[in-house]
Amino acid sequence: MTYETIAQVEDLRAMLARGADVLVLDCEFDLGDPDRGRALYLEAHLPGARYLDLELDLSGEVTGSNGRHPLPARTAFAATMRGFGLKSGQQVIAYDGNGGIYAARLWWMLRWLGHGAVAVLDGGRQAWGDADLPSESGEPGPVREGDFMLGEPLVGQPITAREVLANIGTGELQVIDARDAQRFAGAPHPLDTVSGHIPGASNRFYRDNYDANGRLKKPAELAEAFGTALNGKTPEQAVLQCGSGVTACHNLLAMEVAGLKGGRLYPGSWSEWTSDPSRPVER
Known part of the structure; x- marks a missing residue:
């Protein structure tokens, strides 16, 4: 089964238990304290999760006239995701501890690249903890670059x-x-x-x-x-x-x-x- 909008904690737990090919991405962020998201990730994150930073990974260059979090070029973001190990067709589950707002940004951006197998973990970090499921801490090990390639966008063209x-x-x-x-x-x-x-x-x-x-x-x-x-x-x-x-x-x-x-x-x-x-x- 492929998840394309939201996934429940039970869904992700089952995927991890059977060794499914799933890429878990932590999108925690704090607009008032940009370093806090990574600090929280290092303190505790879902098993195997890797951290994406809103401003470093999910945004392009700020010019002063294009908003606080402009989109990067599609080709640049595709390269970023390959660097996180993303493979074509691989299930992605994104989460945060802020109601899913930063995870939803990643959800939209991956669909913008043509990757449909992406979902937001419903309830995020809190729901995982409420289920008394294990977490990890610290930096993850090295990752092998993925083979993801750009496809036709699955969302409408961004408005100017x-x-x-x-x-x-x-x-x-x-x-x-x-x-x-x-x-x-x-x-x-x-x-x-x-x-x-x-x-x-x-x-x-x-x-x-x-x-x-x-x-x-x-x-x-x-x-x-x-x-x-x-x-x-x-x-x-x-x-x-x-x-x-x-x-x-x-x-x-x-x-x-x-x-x-x-x-x-x-x-x-x-x-x-x-x-x-x-x-x-x-x-």
Whole structure:
């Protein structure tokens, strides 16, 4: 069986027990303390897991006008993943301790490379610990380079700031902002140089995608919530954004689980949008 959206702790435990060919990747990160993710990984991680850093591995070069976490080139990211041992068709299970937001970024990016066998561990690090399953610590041993090769993207082409700007006039697409309601409304926030949101955007806070136990909500519940955020548009007309193109991927994952496929990512998101003062802002 191949997992392409989420996998449960029991699924991963069974895979590891039978020696399945699975690549487990720890995506822990802290925007306020960029070194903390690796420190937590070294302290304890799932058996065999390797660590991917949001800013070093899952982002490209920051120029000051392309957002805080721009996408790397597809070819460059494919090389990165080969360096982590990724093989063509290999099952990938990604996790973190933050509700899956950083793991979802990896999920989307691997699908962007054409790799479909990737899933986010539902409940992440906490669910693994709650099941009283073993962990490891320290640096892993060397890895043999994988044979992964780029394929046709399994996601829609990322949206550009120019396309988002044009859409303000046409209204053909529905932008959905994953930030919390206060930031969306215009409350100051240390991560934002300008407060507010893209004109015409709706708001779906990514944390509302999971329950009190950190597990993703049921598909029907997610479908109802995103149906409201779509404002009558189809899933294919959705543009998902956030502060820097990370938590928007969690909304894309939740939509996929809900059967609402075809939404596209605006990778630059609010941090790119506000780097140009000529772009309009709504509060």
